[in-house]
Amino acid sequence: MKTTAGPPLLDVQGLAKTFPLHRPMLKVLLGAPRLTVHALNGVSFSVRRGETLGIVGESGCGKSTLARCLVRLIEPDGGSIRYDGADVRALTGAERRAFNRRVQLIFQDPYSSLNPRMTVRQTLSEALRVHRLCPPGEIAGRVAGLLDLVRLPQDSLDRYPHEFSGGQRQRIGIARALSVEPNCLIADELVSALDVSVQAQVINLLLELQERLELTVLFVAHDLRLVRHISHRVAVMYLGRIVELDRTERLFSAPSHPYTQALLGAAPELDPTRRRRTAAVRGELPSPVAIPPGCPFHPRCPYAFDACLRERPELHRSAGGGLAACHLVTMPQAAHAT
Amino acid sequence: MRSRAIASEAGPGIALAIRGLATTFAMSTGLVRAVDGIDLDVRAGEVLGLVGESGCGKSVTLRSLVRLVRPPGRIEGRAIWQGKDLLALPERELRDVRGKEIAMIFQEPMTALNPVLSIRQQIDENLKAHTGLGRAERTRRAIELLDLVGIPSAAERLDSYPHQFSGGMRQRVMIAIALASQPRLLLADEPTTALDVTIQDQILKLLLELRDRLGMSVILVTHDLGVVAQTCDRVAVMYAGQIMEVGPVVEVFRNPRHAYTLGLLGSMPGGGAIRQPLRSIEGAPPSLVDLPRGCPFAPRCTFVTDACRQRRPDLVQVAADHLSACVHHDQVAKAVS
Numbered sequence: 001m002k003t004t005a006g007p008p009l010l011d012v013q014g015l016a017k018t019f020p021l022h023r024p025m026l027k028v029l030l031g032a033p034r035l036t037v038h039a040l041n042g043v044s045f046s047v048r049r050g051e052t053l054g055i056v057g058e059s060g061c062g063k064s065t066l067a068r069c070l071v072r073l074i075e076p077d078g079g080s081i082r083y084d085g086a087d088v089r090a091l092t093g094a095e096r097r098a099f100n101r102r103v104q105l106i107f108q109d110p111y112s113s114l115n116p117r118m119t120v121r122q123t124l125s126e127a128l129r130v131h132r133l134c135p136p137g138e139i140a141g142r143v144a145g146l147l148d149l150v151r152l153p154q155d156s157l158d159r160y161p162h163e164f165s166g167g168q169r170q171r172i173g174i175a176r177a178l179s180v181e182p183n184c185l186i187a188d189e190l191v192s193a194l195d196v197s198v199q200a201q202v203i204n205l206l207l208e209l210q211e212r213l214e215l216t217v218l219f220v221a222h223d224l225r226l227v228r229h230i231s232h233r234v235a236v237m238y239l240g241r242i243v244e245l246d247r248t249e250r251l252f253s254a255p256s257h258p259y260t261q262a263l264l265g266a267a268p269e270l271d272p273t274r275r276r277r278t279a280a281v282r283g284e285l286p287s288p289v290a291i292p293p294g295c296p297f298h299p300r301c302p303y304a305f306d307a308c309l310r311e312r313p314e315l316h317r318s319a320g321g322g323l324a325a326c327h328l329v330t331m332p333q334a335a336h337a338t
Numbered sequence: 339m340r341s342r343a344i345a346s347e348a349g350p351g352i353a354l355a356i357r358g359l360a361t362t363f364a365m366s367t368g369l370v371r372a373v374d375g376i377d378l379d380v381r382a383g384e385v386l387g388l389v390g391e392s393g394c395g396k397s398v399t400l401r402s403l404v405r406l407v408r409p410p411g412r413i414e415g416r417a418i419w420q421g422k423d424l425l426a427l428p429e430r431e432l433r434d435v436r437g438k439e440i441a442m443i444f445q446e447p448m449t450a451l452n453p454v455l456s457i458r459q460q461i462d463e464n465l466k467a468h469t470g471l472g473r474a475e476r477t478r479r480a481i482e483l484l485d486l487v488g489i490p491s492a493a494e495r496l497d498s499y500p501h502q503f504s505g506g507m508r509q510r511v512m513i514a515i516a517l518a519s520q521p522r523l524l525l526a527d528e529p530t531t532a533l534d535v536t537i538q539d540q541i542l543k544l545l546l547e548l549r550d551r552l553g554m555s556v557i558l559v560t561h562d563l564g565v566v567a568q569t570c571d572r573v574a575v576m577y578a579g580q581i582m583e584v585g586p587v588v589e590v591f592r593n594p595r596h597a598y599t600l601g602l603l604g605s606m607p608g609g610g611a612i613r614q615p616l617r618s619i620e621g622a623p624p625s626l627v628d629l630p631r632g633c634p635f636a637p638r639c640t641f642v643t644d645a646c647r648q649r650r651p652d653l654v655q656v657a658a659d660h661l662s663a664c665v666h667h668d669q670v671a672k673a674v675s
Contacts (some may be wrong), residue, residue, distance in 0.1 A: 058535065131540065197391060197601060198622070200607075203618075216665075230607075232613075270603075277546075281536045281540075
């Protein structure tokens, strides 16, 4: 699908979110400091109409918090979200309901995200009724159409979620999201609970539906191969920040940020003749409670130099044309000094 | 019905010979055939990958080898290890093999360690049971082991508890415990599935390095073909409790000779063009209670003919060191090239 030029559909600037960490009463009495999880530390990006933006990162990088903030399941602490020009965080009443309808989140776990006591018919018609999208007499027809859309048999209607396999449940989840005719889908680890052969079915369905319904998709996942396959552009997150954002081909063929390089190196390649003998990156992921000062990646970075310990690099245009938050991008000569 | 012509004794270079392994669970819904007649050799010093989708029986196969299957599970067949049949050994003798000569690591480093025992106690347990070392020597050995698996400042971490370690570090501790008795065979059940990709990479490289240093064999159970490609010497592809294809990793990935392997490789994103449809396998695996009479993959297979449905195909040699249980392995080979 062609992505259109012009103003972005979704524009996010400086999004921030922290969560207070639970302290046991004893620690409170002993005066232990209040700890916070820094889930999002100023995330900025925009998504064009019809585009698929992949958001990739390891656990704790904030990608799921980001997905939830965008649909206001979690209220961010700071930053702005603009959807189709409107300030999402200021929406109320009918405008907010309209936004809720246009931007739909599909959850990761097909086992817990469907109500086990609701039949597929009830699950798919609920949102139609709540949003009063069609007269009650037409709901049955719409629901039948949704099943066709995600290629589930019509006799699924009066069955309960437990009667379906994981892949089928994820199709129900997609149908539910599509029931309110959204413009934008946010898929949070859409297929990571599924086996590869079933994953491929769901991915093919998503690609096809995106073309047909002209959807904008935010594809949040940890699987690099999958993100590469489906995205026009990819944002790499590390400890609550975007460290690199670029066109998919360029990001995967010539990554600028050392973390992206490490991540790509660590992802097991399918070609058994191309093996590395040593691990791609040393060290563990730091805790989002105590994010390292300066560049958050510096303790694991093979190229770290003094500036990386002091100053946090911001996203800058790299020589290749993408965005990267690395001092080596802004000060390429420093690489030779180390 | 299956090829039983394989020599009953393990040949040279074979560490473990599995013959006719079948594990069934009598459930109220019927007899679940989790492992349905497996013949497989594990060679000395190799990393053998056991790959397949969920429910294919790969983990049950691994657990059956050391009889870690809970009732109502029933294990049949033979597993010849150093001249002994592990599946017929009295429980007391098995205990000398399990945890000593054959060690196991599990998927969940969060639950496989005992949360109320220090790391020292958990390594010590194995050292006490399987070595004749004295107390001071055991401590020295425990530190050595933590060092070996790459835990920084091992001596100081010895008295830490599992919750004080990250997921990757816990998996390292698990490996240290498993290695305490200097096993000849390590059974690894999805050891990196719960870990992030950069940590997975570290653990897999560690396993390979330890295999080289200690000269042990490893059976690595995984659902991730990428992990197989990067880690294993040979691979056995499982489906519905049966082995579909076995061969050297490069050979199986380059020239798959089973329709299921071909489908599985095609389902993986990353090979083809961006945003093009993946070659998915339609349908879902069969119920293990009600397996089709012939090839279990026949209902989903694009190469299927009547021959596939009539009888279960034998695992036959299709190339040097390469076995396939596909009636149409020739057509599959043509489809690849």
